[in-house]
Amino acid sequence: MRITANFDSGNIDVINLKDKKDIQLSIRPDFGGEFFQWFNFRLEGEVGQQYILNILNAGEASYLEGWENYQAVASYDRKHWFRLPTFYKEGKLTIVADLDCETIQIAYFAPYSYERHQDLLAAVQTHPLVSLEHLGETLDQRDLTLVKIGDGDTNKRNIWITARQHPGETMAEWLVDGLMDSLLDSNNPTGKLLLDKANFYIVPNMNPDGSARGHLRTNAAGVNLNREWLNPSLEKSPEVFHVINKMEETGVDLFYDVHGDEALPFVFLAGSEGTPSYNNRLAGLRKRFSEVLMLASADFQSEFGYDVDAPGEANMTLATNWVAERFDCLANTLEMPFKDNDNLPDPMMGWSPERSLKLGEASLVAMLAVVDDLR
Numbered sequence: 001m002r003i004t005a006n007f008d009s010g011n012i013d014v015i016n017l018k019d020k021k022d023i024q025l026s027i028r029p030d031f032g033g034e035f036f037q038w039f040n041f042r043l044e045g046e047v048g049q050q051y052i053l054n055i056l057n058a059g060e061a062s063y064l065e066g067w068e069n070y071q072a073v074a075s076y077d078r079k080h081w082f083r084l085p086t087f088y089k090e091g092k093l094t095i096v097a098d099l100d101c102e103t104i105q106i107a108y109f110a111p112y113s114y115e116r117h118q119d120l121l122a123a124v125q126t127h128p129l130v131s132l133e134h135l136g137e138t139l140d141q142r143d144l145t146l147v148k149i150g151d152g153d154t155n156k157r158n159i160w161i162t163a164r165q166h167p168g169e170t171m172a173e174w175l176v177d178g179l180m181d182s183l184l185d186s187n188n189p190t191g192k193l194l195l196d197k198a199n200f201y202i203v204p205n206m207n208p209d210g211s212a213r214g215h216l217r218t219n220a221a222g223v224n225l226n227r228e229w230l231n232p233s234l235e236k237s238p239e240v241f242h243v244i245n246k247m248e249e250t251g252v253d254l255f256y257d258v259h260g261d262e263a264l265p266f267v268f269l270a271g272s273e274g275t276p277s278y279n280n281r282l283a284g285l286r287k288r289f290s291e292v293l294m295l296a297s298a299d300f301q302s303e304f305g306y307d308v309d310a311p312g313e314a315n316m317t318l319a320t321n322w323v324a325e326r327f328d329c330l331a332n333t334l335e336m337p338f339k340d341n342d343n344l345p346d347p348m349m350g351w352s353p354e355r356s357l358k359l360g361e362a363s364l365v366a367m368l369a370v371v372d373d374l375r
Contacts, residue, residue: 001017001020001023001043001044001045001046001051002017002043002044002045003017003023003025003041003042003043003044004041004042004044005028005039005040005041005042005214007042008111008113008114008115008211008212009038009040009111009113009114009167009211009212009213009214010040010041010214011027011028011038011039011040011041011214011215012025012026012027012028012039012040012041013025013026013027013028015056020045020049020050020051020052021050021051021052022052022054023051023052023053023054024054024056025039025041025053025054025055025056026055026056026057027039027055027057027058027061028214030210030213030215030216030217030218030222031213031215031218031220031221031222032218032221032222032223033222034062034217034218034222035062035215035216035217035218035224036057036060036061036062036216037061037062037063037066037108037168037216037262038107038108038167038168038214038215038216039055039106039107039108039214040105040106040107040108040111040214041105041106041107042103042104042105042106043097043099043103043104043105043106044102044103045099045102045104046099046102047099047100047101047102048098048099049098049099050096050097050098050099051096051097051098051099052094052095052096052097053094053095053096053097053106054092054093054094054095055092055093055094055095056091056092057091058088058091058092058093059090059091059092060091062216062217062262063262063263065262065263066262066263066338066339067088067093068088068263069265069339069340070086070088070093070338070339071083071084071085071086071339071340071350072084072086072095072106072107072108073106073107073108073109073110073350074097074104074105074106074107075104075105075110076100076101076103076104076105078105081107081110081349081352081353082348082349083347083348083349083350084096084097084106108168108216108338109168109169109170109171109260109338109351110170110171110174110352110353111170112164112170112173112174112177112205112211112353114142114205114208114211114212117173117204117205117208117211120173120177120180120204121145121147121204124147124149124180124184127149127184129149129150129151129184129195130147130148130149130184131148132145132146132147132148133145133146133148133246134146135203135242135243135245135246136238136241136242137238138207138208138209138219138220138238138239139209139219139220139221139238140208140209140212140213140220142208142209142212143208144203144206144208144238144239144242144243145203145204145205146201146202146203146243146246147180147200147201147202147203147204148199148200148201148202149180149183149184149195149199149200149201149202150195150198150199150200151199152199153199156197156198156199157197157198157199157253157254157371157374157375158198158199158201158250158251158252158253158254159198159199159200159201159253159254159255159256159367159371160200160201160202160247160250160252160254160255160256160323161176161179161200161201161202161203161255161256161257161258162202162203162206162243162255162256162257162258162319163175163176163203163204163205163206163257163258164204164205164206164207164211164258165206165207165225165226165239165257165259165319166207166210166216166217166224166225166226166259166260167205167207167208167209167210167211167213167215167216167217167218167219168210168215168216168217168260169258169259169260169336170211170260171260171336171338171351171353171356172258172259172260172336172356173204173205174353174356174357174360175258175334175336175356175357175359175360175363176202176204176258176360177204177357177360178356178357178358178359178360178361179202179360179361179363179364180202180204180360181357181360181361182360182361182364183195183200183364188364190364190365190368191364193368194364194367194368194371197368197371197372198253198254198367198371199250201246201247201250203243206225206239206240206243207219207225207239219237219239221235221236221237223236223237225237225239225240226257226259226317226318226319227315227317227318228240228317229244229316229317229318229319229321229322229323230316230317230322231317232244240319247323247326247327251327252323252326252327252329252331253327253329253330253374253375254329254330254331254367254370254371254374255319255320255323255324255327255329255330255331255332256331256332256334256363256367257319257320257323257331257332257333257334258333258334258336259333259334259335259336260335260336260337260338261335261336261337261338262338264304264305264335264337265337265339265340265341265342266301266303266304266305266335266337266341266342266343267297267299267300267301267334267335267336267337267341267359268300268301268302268304268305268306268334268335269286269289269290269293269302269305269332269333269334269335270305270306270320270332270333270335271286271308271320271324271331271332271333272314272320272321272324272325272331272332273308273309273311273314274308274309274310274311274312274313274314274315274321275312275314275316275321275324275325276312276314276325277324277325277328278311278324282324282328282329282330285330285370285373285374286330286332288369288370289330289332289366289367289369289370290302290366292365292366292369292370293362293363293365293366295365296362296363296365296366297358297359297362298343298344299341299343299344299355299358299359299362300359300362301343305335306335318333319331319333320332320333329374330370330374334359334363336351336356336359337350337351338351339351341355
């Protein structure tokens with residue numbers, strides 16, 4: 001029996017491997033120690049044997065509600081992910097794995113590796129409407145890459161999409177993968193019409209350092225990027241610094257910041273209602289966007305979500321609030337679950353990469369519904 005997390009986005013510390021019925025593990029915190037919940041490791045064992053893994057520090061994790069009705073994901077081929085029986089009790093997360101192959105990978109959610117990220121960038125650049133722009137380097141000297149889709153016509157609307165400010169929220173990059181695939185599909189009329197009306201600026205991974213390090217929420221400096229938008233710096237948050245500089249160059253007419261929520265088992269939007277300049281125009285756009293997204297995807301709903309900020313009380317360090325205020329534009333945070341969607345449960349798969357991909361495609365329909373009225 002062997003456990004390793006010595007790979008891209010891996011995270012686990014082994015405490016005790018003596019008993020396959022009581023394997024003792026702990027999650028390694030993000031740099032700085034403030035956040036942890038993401039895990040990602042491989043277990044090697046005997047086919048036909050049952051292994052019981054106990055994460056002993058789960059009761060100290062960042063979002064304890066995230067363990068309620070949660071099931072860990074696993075894969076034998078690192079392509080198809082399914083759920084394992086998982087239980088949380090008295091501060092300990094227990095995962096039960098009955099091996100059908102000698103090696104199984106177990107994670108908090110289906111990983112989207114840095115290598116896959118590079119494959120995504122390489123694949124989309126072959127399209128004639130796509131170009132890649134190097135915005136700058138991260139603290140670990142990784143590339144921060146912008147995918148530009150469109151002809152650059154200044155009369156068109158400018159749609160910005162960011163994903164994985166919080167690196168453990170891998171469903172965000174899965175969604176962007178599906179969105180770009182649909183947008184660039186010559187047989188997709190929604191994508192074709194949108195590209196007649198708008199240029200797209202997409203950052204598929206805002207936090208490549210945290211992603212590779214196996215962080216839940218922060219970058220290489222231990223900084224939560226989605227609290228840096230009011231005053232980013234090259235020393236602490238170069239990722240946000242470089243993206244804002246490019247936004248100032250292009251302008252923003254619609255902003256879509258894609259995330260995952262540990263606790264809430266739903267897909268929902270969080271808007272910019274609490275920003276100082278929020279107005280009836282933006283409220284109407286948000287309402288139409290939400291209504292159309294609900295028609296385009298049965299996974300989306302508007303009943304459950306975050307509390308709406310009172311007028312003028314928004315946290316302006318968040319991307320959605322800062323961008324909405326700076327550019328007077330429709331801005332939304334999209335949240336997906338780590339668990340399952342309680343409105344359409346799938347006990348075997350839960351929320352999955354496949355559902356994230358489909359939600360990316362549906363998001364284009366909502367964008368088309370508002371694009372003509374963004375200005």
